[in-house]
Amino acid sequence: MIEFQHVKKVYETKKQTVEALKGIDLTVEKGDIFGVVGYSGAGKSTLIRLVNLLEHPSEGRVIVGGKELTSLNPKELRAEKKKIGMIFQHFNLLNSKTVFDNIAMPLVLSGTPSREIKDRVGELLEFVGLSSKAKSYPEQLSGGQKQRIGIARALATNPSILLCDEATSALDPQTTSAVLQLLKKINKEYDITILLITHEMSVIREICNKVAVMEGGYVVEQGSVFEVFAKPQTEIAKNFVRTVIHDEIPQSFLKRIGTHVPIIWKINFIGTTSGTPLLSTISKKYDVHLSVLSANISEIQETPFGNLIIEVTGDKQEVAEAYQYIKDEGILVQEVQVNG
Numbered sequence: 001m002i003e004f005q006h007v008k009k010v011y012e013t014k015k016q017t018v019e020a021l022k023g024i025d026l027t028v029e030k031g032d033i034f035g036v037v038g039y040s041g042a043g044k045s046t047l048i049r050l051v052n053l054l055e056h057p058s059e060g061r062v063i064v065g066g067k068e069l070t071s072l073n074p075k076e077l078r079a080e081k082k083k084i085g086m087i088f089q090h091f092n093l094l095n096s097k098t099v100f101d102n103i104a105m106p107l108v109l110s111g112t113p114s115r116e117i118k119d120r121v122g123e124l125l126e127f128v129g130l131s132s133k134a135k136s137y138p139e140q141l142s143g144g145q146k147q148r149i150g151i152a153r154a155l156a157t158n159p160s161i162l163l164c165d166e167a168t169s170a171l172d173p174q175t176t177s178a179v180l181q182l183l184k185k186i187n188k189e190y191d192i193t194i195l196l197i198t199h200e201m202s203v204i205r206e207i208c209n210k211v212a213v214m215e216g217g218y219v220v221e222q223g224s225v226f227e228v229f230a231k232p233q234t235e236i237a238k239n240f241v242r243t244v245i246h247d248e249i250p251q252s253f254l255k256r257i258g259t260h261v262p263i264i265w266k267i268n269f270i271g272t273t274s275g276t277p278l279l280s281t282i283s284k285k286y287d288v289h290l291s292v293l294s295a296n297i298s299e300i301q302e303t304p305f306g307n308l309i310i311e312v313t314g315d316k317q318e319v320a321e322a323y324q325y326i327k328d329e330g331i332l333v334q335e336v337q338v339n340g
């Protein structure tokens, strides 16, 4: 649906040359809610702005819906751009226009008859739950309401892709959650592929199915949200995951281990397996002793995601067999190295 192939972006200013993207390969598939996370300056905004040609790539190709937008003539480009909606951190509404007129704007620009505009805007206002605000002005609305209007405007031309540029960063947690649920509804009910950028891992956890982690103009890690949350590979991905999932070995335990090298396993449960009475099964089946050092269950896309850190003691062979048993059950288990 959206493909970045070896994409580079260089900004040339009078004073300096900034290499914002240094070679990006990324594929967003139809139906995805694909999240790109990274700290400030990583290149996220540049990346998302390439999709609707708010920025042009310096090298490489950006292919959207099978077409490379830079190769189209102005008429074809206008048609393709209608299929891409975008929402922004600061909403980008026109304060001098009513809510109705803000939402109608893309339709007016594309020459839609006024009868059709009226129906479509009415439908969109209802969809975002703000039918009573048609005649209000943006400054009379809360942040969450403004973003709903931004979303309605982005959906006006029936796009197949929605780009979200830090869409919830200016909102409080409760409003953020409501807007994210609305995005999820849009993805499901309208079958719209969503590409979002954020610096908050909680946003990724709440609605995305795939994630890419960016740092210094590169995508340093990508995969399904479950994969990356369960087994982040890079230091930066680990840091992001830690902001929402607390699975540290407790300091009190580390202090008391002395020179002894303990065997510690980190176990991740996803979905229904989180209810499996795994530990009692293992201690019955194998001659091992298990003590829980830390345990918590959170939710990723409304699916339980549990993690457990346990210390294991017992005969070497029994410990190895118990480990294999967990793996054979299809549960993600990793040994954690702790220096005694």
Ligand SMILES: Nc1ncnc2c1ncn2[C@@H]1O[C@H](COP(=O)(O)OP(=O)(O)OP(=O)(O)O)[C@@H](O)[C@H]1O
Pocket (backbone or CB within 6 Å): 011, 012, 013, 018, 019, 020, 038, 039, 040, 041, 042, 043, 044, 045, 046, 047, 199
């Ligand atoms: N129009 C521009 N001209 C020159 N440099 C730019 C321009 N836009 C972005 N940059 C630079 O490119 C790099 C990547 O910026 P970008 O805004 O894409 O990152 P980001 O991850 O979205 O960060 P933020 O969340 O702070 O916006 C930064 O070093 C930034 O200063």
